[in-house]
Structures are given as C-alpha cells and as structure tokens.
Amino acid sequence: MSDVEVAEQIRVRGLVQGVGFRPTVWRLARANGLRGAVWNDSQGVEMHICGEKSQIDRFCEQLLLQPPPLAKIDSLNRHPTDQLPHQNEFIITESRSGDVQTGVVPDAATCDACLKDIADQENRRYRYPFTNCTHCGPRLTIVEGIPYDRINTSMRHFPMCDTCEAEYRNPGDRRFHAQPNACPVCGPRIWLSDPSGGIIEASATGEDAIQEAQHQLAAGKIVAIKGIGGFHLACDATNDDVVARLRERKGRYHKPFALMAKDSRIVREYCRVSDEEERLLRGAAAPIVLLSRIPAALAENVAPRQATLGFMLPYSPLHHLLLAGMETPLVMTSGNRVEEPQCIGNREATERLQPLADLFLLHDREITNRVDDSVVRVMEGSPRVLRRARGYAPQPMRLPDGFDQAPPLLAMGGELKNTFCLTRDGEAILSQHIGDLENLISYQDYLKNLELYGKLFDHRPQRLVADLHPNYRSTQHAGNLADELGLPLILVQHHHAHIASVLAENDWPLNGGKVLGIALDGSGYGDDGTIWGGEFLIADYLGYQRLGRLTPIPLPGGTQAILQPWRNTFSQLSHYLGWRQVVARWGDLEPIDWLNRQSVKVLGRMIEAGVNSPMSSSCGRLFDAVAALLGICRQSISYEGQAAIELEAAASHHRNDDLAPYSLQIHEEQGSFRLDSATLWPSILEDLHAGRDRGEIAWLFHLGLAQSLSQAAVEIARLHQLDTIALTGGVFQNKTLFELVSHQLQQAGLRLLSQRQGPANDGGLALGQAAIGAARSLISD
Missing domain, CATH: 3.30.420.40 (ATPase, nucleotide binding domain)
Structure with a gap:
C-alpha cells in the first residue's frame, strides 16, 4: 500500500544559484514522480514539492548526494505544509526578491562539454571564445546584484537570440538559466587592435583575431589580453628578448612572471608536478600553482633566481583557443604597471598599457569586478592558498561552533595584500585579493568592493573590525565609517588576527581553549608600540599573551x-x-x-x-x-x-x-x-x-x-x-x-x-579579525 500524498516547503541554502541547481532539482523531482515548483530567491533556492513521503525522502537524499559540480549545499530544511501544488507536474518558476541570504559562486574554468563545443566545426559555438554553461564560466566578475539573474550581470547588454533563449528556457539543457549564455549571433565579440585603436585584420584567409594574436605572439610581440577578471600581458616565454623587453617596459625587473601552458604535459617539461598539483591545475578554480622548477628548462629571466615557476592552465575558451597548437608556454602576467591593480576596461587598458603592449586582444563584455588569478602552493602534501581570488572568492567559509549568534560584522583587513571579510549567520565571506592599499588605485578598488559586497549580500554590519595600526588606510577608513554609521569599532592586534584566522579555518570552537600560535612575518603593530614579526602567542579568539x-x-x-x-x-x-x-x-x-x-x-x-x-x-x-x-x-x-x-x-x-x-x-x-x-x-x-x-x-x-x-x-x-x-x-x-x-x-x-583556504600572509588577516570581533561581540552582548 502506497503512502498518502504529502506536501513540503524545502529551503536550500549555500552556493546554489547560477550552477544549474534548479534543473537538477527539476530532473530529480520528475524522476521520483513528484510535482510542484522550484525557484531562486535572495535566500537561496526554495521548492514546493508534493508526493509520497518516501519519494520526497529519496529525492532529498539524491539531491544532497548528487548536486551540480559547482554547487555547495550548506543546509536543506524541510517543513510540512497543507497547501498542495496546483499543477500536476514539476516546474521551474522565476526568481523572487527579498532579503539577501545566498552566496555568489566563484568564476569557474571551462568545462569539458563546452570545450567540445568550441572544438567541433559542426557546432554553432565553434571557436566562440565566450562559450559557457551552468557548470563553468564567469560569475563574480560579471555580477552586479542578487539574485544572480542575467539582468543583474554585465550580460544584460546582450539580448539572447532565439536559439540561445530556447536553451536558456529548457530545464533539460545544461545552459538552462546559464546567465552568461551567448553565441556568435547574439553574444560578445572579440577583436585585435594596435595601441592607437586601429583594428588589425587576420593576415591569413579564414582566420580570426585569436589566430592572428597567436601569429603575433610567435613573432615576438607583447599582447594585452582582456580575460575574465582583468587584463594579462602575454608573450612567448621561451623568447629571452621579448621577456626582457616586457620586464623593461613594465618596470618589473625581478618578480617572477606567471605562465600559462595549453596542458599539463607541457608544464611537465619545465616543472615537477605531483598528483595533487595536477589536480589543482585542472580543477574548476584553475589557479596559478607554484611548482618545483626543472633547472635550465626555461629562460632564467622568466623567474630570476627562483626554484619554482608559477603555472596555470587555460581557464576560459579564449585562453584555450589562444594556446591551441602552442607547444611552449606563454608568459601570462597581470596587465598593469608595476604595483598597480589589473586593468579591466578597454579604454583604461589602452591608456595605461599603451607603453607596455604592442597589440590588444579586446572584447566588449564588461568586467564588472576586478578579480586576479589565485596562487596556490602545495606544502606538506596539502594545497595552501597564497592569494585567494579567481576560482575561490567569494565562496563563504563556515565559522566554527559557537559563532552562529554573532552579529553581522565587517572586518577591514590589513594594509598589504588586503582582503576584507563579512560575517553573517555563522559564516565568513572573505573577499578576493585587493592588493596593497598604499597604492591609490588599489585603495579606490577596495572602497568599490566594500560597496559591491554590501550590495551583493545585503550586508548591514553592526560592528566594524580593523587592525591596531593607526596608519593603515583600512583602519582609518574603518574609523571614519564607524563615526559615520554610529557603529562600534573593534581594534585587533595584527598577529592575534593571524592566529585567529588559523583557528577559524580549522573549525576551532569558540570555547575550544587556547593554543600556542607562532606568527612570523615582516611587520605588524605591537601593543607596546614596537614592530612585531617573530611572535609566540598563547591565544584564543578573545585574547592573547605574548610569551616569546x-x-x-x-x-x-x-x-x-x-x-x-x-x-x-x-x-x-x-x-x-x-x-x-x-x-x-x-x-x-x-x-x-x-x-x-x-x-x-x-x-x-x-x-x-x-x-x-x-x-x-x-x-x-x-x-x-x-x-x-x-x-x-x-x-x-x-x-x-x-x-x-x-x-x-x-x-x-x-x-x-x-x-x-x-x-x-x-x-x-x-x-x-x-x-x-x-x-x-x-x-x-x-x-x-x-x-x-x-x-x-x-x-x-x-x-x-x-x-x-x-x-x-x-x-x-x-x-x-x-x-x-x-x-x-x-x-x-x-x-x-x-x-x-x-x-x-x-x-x-x-x-x-595551519592554513589552506585562506592565505597565511596578510591576505588572511580579515578572517581572523572577523572571528575575534565576533567572539568579543558575543561576550559583550
């Protein structure tokens, strides 16, 4: 005898928008004979579902075990309801607004299915450099607001053609509600220009701008390339003369250049690559991975006096097309002048990079948010994030036990390698790498991102947290903002914040007791007014004692x-x-x-x-x-x-x-x-x-x-x-x-x-500041 039909409201929170979550719900619900509806809203995904209880139980179990590749489920809450759905099937409905509680998914490297599309001469997206689906493509770099719908991204400037619209509306298609969905008919376009803006046509019949850029790179030219989160400056990494010319033009005389190769086979010609490092290179985050260098395998000038090379694999269709057929790596360094942030706009790039680049590979999809390449190094067998940016930010981190009731906070980070951190509902949202706030352009970018994250997450902090150093721009801004908003300001010692960031990331409970922290860095303002940087602190979230x-x-x-x-x-x-x-x-x-x-x-x-x-x-x-x-x-x-x-x-x-x-x-x-x-x-x-x-x-x-x-x-x-x-x-x-x-x-x-998800350097300070601020708030409240 079958169960009686029941109805439930099911709420799913986490990174569940823009990743194909609703189509997965739709597919599993239909496979289990359920009816109802699913929709996005500002808190995540909600569904009204009806069927036998055993069917709903099986559906929920499958959803938790088989989420989409880019999804991250933080919670799935079920509540019985007396209201039965009107429809006799399971459908997907439009997004609804409200108080923002959901997250924004990091940008993700091109998936295998999309790579097949751009390689297939019979596919309408053959060689199309903006191909994507719900399993890959830009997210944070194009988003302007929540919910993550096309109207709230820079893709709103590109109305979909009928064919793309049909894909977008079909729950059975992997491009269902893929917000950046586009094709050569309706989507962004790409072109190659000289520094004055003149269009450079392909020299060979039937070739496109990317193929011409390949020819120019092979001829020893430096090309500024507009990517996902900013511009890169690219050149042939095996050409000593062009590498030296790039260093001279950029004023970057010693700092290693990042490299990009078309596949890990080529990377292995220059570096030793472990299984874990291979996994990182090929993963959805696709960071720069610091690898042990094979001596004399590459020009010394790429990374002078270094034992490592920073390699990444192509992570967008544009990069895959550019590297196709190349048997040697490209230098792929940030498109900026020394100590400035990456350029993101076409006009900005042609003005600021004109003295640096011979050519510009441009497109007309706006980069809404600057996001650098992430950097990871495997140490003691585990990946350690050295710079947390594209592919990782702004994925939230769950705070340990005891922090659930902490008020929303905004932690401002440090002066160098700045990130900031929001907390809400027991989770911490660490921003992408901003850079050194001593640089005016970086500081302006910092202010822009503070505003953006406040908007994306509808975040209204009740307290602000900053470094103890009175001359940090982040601390000074925190003081001004506290006065303006009438909020308490919590000041945190630099190395205490470093240690707290380790505790928070390692799920150390609020009442977990004290640890001995060893904090070693260049400098941090001590509570005695001197410069600290070689410290042994017995610490928990609430305080510390300097014992060495x-x-x-x-x-x-x-x-x-x-x-x-x-x-x-x-x-x-x-x-x-x-x-x-x-x-x-x-x-x-x-x-x-x-x-x-x-x-x-x-x-x-x-x-x-x-x-x-x-x-x-x-x-x-x-x-x-x-x-x-x-x-x-x-x-x-x-x-x-x-x-x-x-x-x-x-x-x-x-x-x-x-x-x-x-x-x-x-x-x-x-x-x-x-x-x-x-x-x-x-x-x-x-x-x-x-x-x-x-x-x-x-x-x-x-x-x-x-x-x-x-x-x-x-x-x-x-x-x-x-x-x-x-x-x-x-x-x-x-x-x-x-x-x-x-x-x-x-x-x-x-x-x-030790740290894995957040940097051990000052890029991890904000997480520690936020944890200390939350702990102090809970005690004071």
Whole structure:
C-alpha cells in the first residue's frame, strides 16, 4: 500500500544559484514522480514539492548526494505544509526578491562539454571564445546584484537570440538559466587592435583575431589580453628578448612572471608536478600553482633566481583557443604597471598599457569586478592558498561552533595584500585579493568592493573590525565609517588576527581553549608600540599573551630597512658583535668590505640616538639580513619578500639533513622566551671565510631556524600544558621552513593547525579579525 500524498516547503541554502541547481532539482523531482515548483530567491533556492513521503525522502537524499559540480549545499530544511501544488507536474518558476541570504559562486574554468563545443566545426559555438554553461564560466566578475539573474550581470547588454533563449528556457539543457549564455549571433565579440585603436585584420584567409594574436605572439610581440577578471600581458616565454623587453617596459625587473601552458604535459617539461598539483591545475578554480622548477628548462629571466615557476592552465575558451597548437608556454602576467591593480576596461587598458603592449586582444563584455588569478602552493602534501581570488572568492567559509549568534560584522583587513571579510549567520565571506592599499588605485578598488559586497549580500554590519595600526588606510577608513554609521569599532592586534584566522579555518570552537600560535612575518603593530614579526602567542579568539619573540633589533631608516636588506645585516652584526669588531675580524670578506663602504657610520649614529630606527622582532627582516650577507638582494629589493624568496631558492638546492645547522639561542626571562642570533652571525661569517657554498649556508640557516623555533615552541607548550600549535604569517609561505617546523613539532607529539583556504600572509588577516570581533561581540552582548 502506497503512502498518502504529502506536501513540503524545502529551503536550500549555500552556493546554489547560477550552477544549474534548479534543473537538477527539476530532473530529480520528475524522476521520483513528484510535482510542484522550484525557484531562486535572495535566500537561496526554495521548492514546493508534493508526493509520497518516501519519494520526497529519496529525492532529498539524491539531491544532497548528487548536486551540480559547482554547487555547495550548506543546509536543506524541510517543513510540512497543507497547501498542495496546483499543477500536476514539476516546474521551474522565476526568481523572487527579498532579503539577501545566498552566496555568489566563484568564476569557474571551462568545462569539458563546452570545450567540445568550441572544438567541433559542426557546432554553432565553434571557436566562440565566450562559450559557457551552468557548470563553468564567469560569475563574480560579471555580477552586479542578487539574485544572480542575467539582468543583474554585465550580460544584460546582450539580448539572447532565439536559439540561445530556447536553451536558456529548457530545464533539460545544461545552459538552462546559464546567465552568461551567448553565441556568435547574439553574444560578445572579440577583436585585435594596435595601441592607437586601429583594428588589425587576420593576415591569413579564414582566420580570426585569436589566430592572428597567436601569429603575433610567435613573432615576438607583447599582447594585452582582456580575460575574465582583468587584463594579462602575454608573450612567448621561451623568447629571452621579448621577456626582457616586457620586464623593461613594465618596470618589473625581478618578480617572477606567471605562465600559462595549453596542458599539463607541457608544464611537465619545465616543472615537477605531483598528483595533487595536477589536480589543482585542472580543477574548476584553475589557479596559478607554484611548482618545483626543472633547472635550465626555461629562460632564467622568466623567474630570476627562483626554484619554482608559477603555472596555470587555460581557464576560459579564449585562453584555450589562444594556446591551441602552442607547444611552449606563454608568459601570462597581470596587465598593469608595476604595483598597480589589473586593468579591466578597454579604454583604461589602452591608456595605461599603451607603453607596455604592442597589440590588444579586446572584447566588449564588461568586467564588472576586478578579480586576479589565485596562487596556490602545495606544502606538506596539502594545497595552501597564497592569494585567494579567481576560482575561490567569494565562496563563504563556515565559522566554527559557537559563532552562529554573532552579529553581522565587517572586518577591514590589513594594509598589504588586503582582503576584507563579512560575517553573517555563522559564516565568513572573505573577499578576493585587493592588493596593497598604499597604492591609490588599489585603495579606490577596495572602497568599490566594500560597496559591491554590501550590495551583493545585503550586508548591514553592526560592528566594524580593523587592525591596531593607526596608519593603515583600512583602519582609518574603518574609523571614519564607524563615526559615520554610529557603529562600534573593534581594534585587533595584527598577529592575534593571524592566529585567529588559523583557528577559524580549522573549525576551532569558540570555547575550544587556547593554543600556542607562532606568527612570523615582516611587520605588524605591537601593543607596546614596537614592530612585531617573530611572535609566540598563547591565544584564543578573545585574547592573547605574548610569551616569546625574536630579539628586537633596530631598523635603521625605518621603511628603508625593508627596501634595502643590507641595513638589516649591518644592524644585526652591530647589535650582536659590534661593527668595529666585525671589520677587525672579517673585514677581508667581500660582504663586510662592501658594507663598510656604505653609510654605516651614519646608520650607527642613528641607531645609537634612536632616530628613525624602530625596534622590530621581525622574522622577515632576519631573512633579509642573512640574504644580504650572502649577496642575495643586498642593495635593494624590487618586490615584497624578494630577499627571503631568493634565499629559500638558494637553500632548496643544498638540502642535507646530516649537516650541523646554525642555531639561535633561547633565553627564558621570567616565563618569557627570547630567541637571539648571537651565535648565528659568527658561524655564518666563519663559514664564508672558509669558502663554504652560499646555498649550503642558506640551507643551514633554514634548518637551524626551524629547530630553534620548534624547540622554543615545545618548551612553551610544555610549560603551559598546551598540545596544539598554530603556524601562520607570511614567512610560513616558505615551504622549506614550514615543512621543517611542521615535521619537528609533530614528531614532538604536538597537534598542528595551519592554513589552506585562506592565505597565511596578510591576505588572511580579515578572517581572523572577523572571528575575534565576533567572539568579543558575543561576550559583550
């Protein structure tokens, strides 16, 4: 005997719009003999469904087990209703408005089905560079509002032809309600132009703009390409002359260029690729993946003095068509002048990139939101997001137990590698990478994105959260906004936020207790007014206690010490050994002779008088000091972290665990631990004097620093009866150091927490700020 027919209202929340969710519901409902309707609204997807209870149970189970590829179901709630559907079948109805509670799906790489379409000469989308479906294509980069319907995207400027409209209306078609749906008849178009805007026709009969761009790239031209979330500058990565020309034009003399190859087979000609790295390259997010470089396989100028190359695979039909037939990779670097954000508009690009590019491959689909390429590195077998942008943002992260009742917050992030974070209903929405707010254009983009996210998520914060540093633009904006809106402003110490971001990502409950956090970075404003950056903090979401640090050393010249690593070398050697003694004993060494010919007397007087020489416990500056002594980026750096990155590259070729490492001394003073470099510098200087290989010295520094950090952590954890360590901060993006410390702490029986979804660098600060702000709000309320 069959069950009695019942009706239910079913609400699904999560990333369920623009991913083919309603067609999946429609298909499963019909397969289970159910009738009713499904629609999008501002909270997600809702359905009114009727049938036997066993049929509805089976339908719900199948929906949870077989969602569309890009969907992410956070909750499925069922409520009985007495109202039966009027219709005798299951249908899809139009979207409804209301308070926004749903999410926006990240942009997704082209799916296999769409790739087949553009490769099929009989298909009407043959070689069409804007082909997409509900399983792939642009999302965040074109959206202007919620619900995610065509009218709320930049595709509203392209009315669909009858054939595309039929696909869009057919629930059985994979392009049903694919908002960017288009074809050559009705959709965006592409063209190639010179810097003055003149159209360049294809030189070969029957070819198109993309094929002509291929010819121009092969001939050594630099082409500005309008992609999904911004412009790239592309050139032949195997042509030394054009790579050098691009560096000169862009003013990017040392920072590695990203690369794009048509498939992973070509990537393997230049790098070692693990199974996990292959999965990342081919995944829907399609990030830049940092891979171990095969020596001498590619021009050195692509990534000078690097042990890694950043590769990505084509992630849009345009990229696939451009790379088709190419057996070598392209440089695919951001389309901007140095330190500026990517261009996104045609006019903006032709004006700002005219001195950089020979040609422009343009299209007329507006990029509504600038979104950079994401960057990922596999460390200790797991992917670690170094820059969270295209393919990942703005996918929400569920906050741990205890945060469900926290009020909505807006966390403003830091000054460098800025992201911001919204919280609502127990989840955190971390923005895409914005960049360094010291740059005016980036700051303007930051303000634009704050407004956009407020609109997309109908977010009305009840509190604002910002970094403790009074001179950060994000903190200053937070103060102004708090005054304007009459909202409380919560200030959070930089390294506390780093540690809280690890806890939040690792589902550490609000009442989960304290951990020992090791936060290593370049700089962060300490609560004592000095610059921190090598910290051992016992912390939870509500507070922290500083129980360890690297010995604070003066930064002669302040910011200049960040830009000129040799100043840190001089400061370290002067502090521990005395400069006169250094010159007397090791003055015949090239680095000491070089240093002694700089303005060291002036710097010495500055340090002695405490003039523009702030004290800093920064681990990043320690790396700079060692690198400069070894002749790496001694005089200056051209991008953040250059000296440390090149020092790691030097060490990577000389790994030998049997060698005796350099070590730092650990001092305990009234329960507080301090690590100093008193024995490090004589050891390095003596080894240089003996002619030891500088790469081997770099390795011994990494090994010794890791052992010293681990030893101090074990002692602090034992003293305070803690069993969990959180590793964070930009220095831990150093794979060598991270894996050494991680291995040693786990060998000591300690539980390790680290970041995967959010960056360990300042791109993850906002998540930690938001978690701390939420915790404090819950306590105060």
